[in-house]
Amino acid sequence: MIVSTLKRLSWALLLLAIQVLILDQVHPWGYGAPLLCPLIIITLPLGTSRSEALLWGFGVGFVADIFAGTSGISSAALTLIAFIQPPLLQLMAPRDSEEELRPSFSAMGRWNYLQFIALLLILHHLVYFALEGFSYFHIEDIAISMGVSYAASLLLIILVEHVRNPKK
Amino acid sequence: MSDFIERITAYVHWALFLLLEALSGFLLFQYNHYQGSVWFTQANTAAAKVHEWEAVALSYLRMPAENAALVRRNIALQQQLDVMRHELALAKVDTSMTQKALEHQLEGMTLIPAQIIDNSVRKRDNMLVINAGSEEGVAPEMGVVNGTGIVGIVSAVTPHHALVMSILHSRSSISCRLRGTEYFGYLKWKGGKPLRAYMDDVPRHAHIKKGDAVETSGFSAVFPAGIFLGKVAEINNSSDGLAYELEILLSTDLANIRHVNVIADQRKEELDSLLAQ
Secondary structure (H helix, E strand, O other), rough: HHHHHHHHHHHHHHHHHHHHHHHHHHOOHHOOOOOOOOHHOOOOOOOOOHHHOOOOOOOHHHHHHHHOOOOOHHHHHHHHHHHHHHHHHHOOOOOOOOOOOOOHHHHOOOOOOOHHHHHHHHHHHHHHHHOOOOOOOOOOHHHHHHHHHHHHHHHHHHHHHHHHHOOO | HHHHHHHHHHHHHHHHHHHHHHHHHHHHHHOOOOOOOOOOOOOHHHHHHHHHHHHHHHHHHHHHHHHHHHHHHHHHHHHHHHHHHHHHHHOOOHHHHHHHHHHHOOOOOOEEEEEEOOOOOOOOOOEEEEOOHHHOOOOOEEEEEEOEEEEEEEEEEEEOOOOEEOOOOOOOOOOEEOOOOOEEEEEOOOOOOOOEEEEEEEEOOOOOOOOEEEEEEEOOOOOOOOOEEEEEEEEOOOOOOOEEEEEEEEEOOHHHHHEEEEEEOHHHHHHHHHOOO
């Protein structure tokens, strides 16, 4: 229990560090940068209680917000997907999966996991960019920002998941 | 009874969800009042320290580009100086007047050098963090400039860091004028490209052409008059059709700056108290 929590914590810290130190400094043509933080919530294992997932979502978002100067935006978006992740995982995980299944390509099947990621990520991005551009003049700019960031985030997450890909 | 409690606990995550979303909303709202607490921003001590280490590491990588820009700037200034000298030599009027005016303008102003340790240009409301704070003499509402133009206005300070509202911020509004004329307006950023800002309220009878220089007006106490902001790129009608709205190509590329200066104007308090009356 403690070991798995520590593992998850260091995983979260690693992704947060990549987000804050590298990705937040990338501005592809001035448009949205990739967001890696949602992966922390996406990979919460099966059987995580919904309240625990919510605390993870808010906590990760809070730290990401402080370092990026986006108070409240990441925490709102990540709390939302943390609310949806447990039941969605229950729905999409294979019926015969073990109790603490950690979502991955090998555990859930390539296509299934890709859908799982894409769905949670689009929800996250919709909330994130809606809140960020609350009083946006150029609605097309925010749409482009969201599109660019979504594509970049999705590619990056798929890449990270392929590198990580545990056998179990 | 136990059935009742069970039913309640089964829905506790709903309550937690709403609570955390409300908390996020509160933070979002709180942050919009950017003069408020700096503790939930990237200027708080812990976050600023991390960004500072990162900035030091990155500054080595960016040094060549920064150097090249400084050299270019230096050459441009030298050329300008040369032209000015030539003009002054030709001018028959008493040149000590010009000198006096310049000295008067910069009188009582000190420039506090600082480095940017955190920056963004991709958001709707962009903020920067610099590594100079109240101990170095930085205070809220001071102007921040670099060699090529204006960067922003200090919005909050901690002892060794300051949070700066970038000109790429929805609330940023810089009083400016067309160089060589008295037509003034406000420079605003509407999102999107970090080099594209707008100057509104320019009267329709003003003679403007593309390429005209835009500079600070000096009407506010934040920036002295005559700091270059950028050039007119497009001349459009304002939404109400009563004035021009100029699209300005900014001279400062905020996506690529490191060294800045904070303008500490000792006469600012005087002017502020006058404006407040």
